[in-house]
Amino acid sequence: MDTDRLPGCYRHPDRDTGISCTRCERPICPDCMISAAVGFQCPECVRAGPGTGRRPAANAPRTIAGGVVAEDPQLVTKILIGINVAVFFLCLLAPALVVQLQLVGGYLEYLGGPVHGVAGGEYHRLLTSVFLHTEWWHIISNMIALWVIGGPLEAALGRTRYLAVYLLSGLGASVFVYLLADPGVRTVGASGAIFGLLGATVVLARRLRYEMRPVIIMVVLMLVLTFVPLGGVMRVSWQAHVGGLITGALVGLGMLAPTGARSRALVQWGTCAVVFLLAAALIVLRTAELT
Structure with a gap:
């Protein structure tokens, strides 16, 4: 068994990745990662939003281009x-x-x-x-x-x-x-x-x-x-x-x-x-x- 292998994405287990969600720490591949103020977050954490209250805009989840993730993305x-x-x-x-x-x-x-x-x-x-x-x-x-x-x-x-x-x-x-x-x-x-x-x-x-x-x-x-x-x-x-x-x-x-x-x-x-x-x-x- 190769112990040096990277973990698989939690949504796409066949894709190895070295990146984890900064909130839940689950491994995420490039298809699943969403840019945040610090690191990346998984889609579930982005949809869930902050645990309590409203998160300030500066700390809101970000898209890969740096835009704020909106409730209605379209x-x-x-x-x-x-x-x-x-x-x-x-x-x-x-x-x-x-x-x-x-x-x-x-x-x-x-x-x-x-x-x-x-x-x-x-x-x-x-x-x-x-x-x-x-x-x-x-x-x-x-x-x-x-x-x-x-x-x-x-x-x-x-x-x-x-x-x-x-x-x-x-x-x-x-x-x-x-x-x-x-x-x-x-x-x-x-x-x-x-x-x-x-x-x-x-x-x-x-x-x-x-x-x-x-x-x-x-x-x-x-x-x-x-x-x-x-x-x-x-x-x-x-x-x-x-x-x-x-x-x-x-x-x-x-x-x-x-x-x-x-x-x-x-x-x-x-x-x-x-x-x-x-x-x-x-x-x-x-x-x-x-x-």
Whole structure:
């Protein structure tokens, strides 16, 4: 008998581990460990919460990215789905209002006067268009993908960090369209932001040493659906999908960088700031080229 063998995870006995829950001291593998203020905790201890009273936020259980473990770990995903659905029905009931509010994703428009669209200074369209959908199949398919991909990622990152990945990915997707597509095109939909969540999920799976094949297969299938024509049923913006995927992966690398607790926030939000500033610089350069 090998007496030097490490103990097995209490949930996955076939996986040896040298890490134990700081509260119950049960051995936990990377799939089960949740970052805490000190060390890691098992899922049961995190769900149980503190023994008495309410634990201060500084000592609350933390996700692997340093976010606070929430009672509803998918709340932001639910809110994002609600916003997308609400805006979709607004488009059905009052399409003229959507145009008047300039929420559409046009990049360069000539309406018998000054230049409109993003090139005309309406930079908010780069984000508002992420919440717009044109058809029933469009909103349904994107919201299913948002729930399937976004829910687990939110639980792993925490609410604030997850929202940052989503919004920056949506912005990155729009910037790629602005740079690479016909400037007169109108592009709307949450798929670019969802691809960003997928990019961050790849980083998360790598960080936690998950089996990578299922994640890679999902990325490949979604890219195939992006580039392979489907008989004219869908018109897909490959620029938005690729831009969102790259942006989400970059932000995910910053969110999940293996840094110390003291420097973690600096690395995470510094990465977000760099990505945002890079996007802003590309927008300014493209606008100058078009006008």
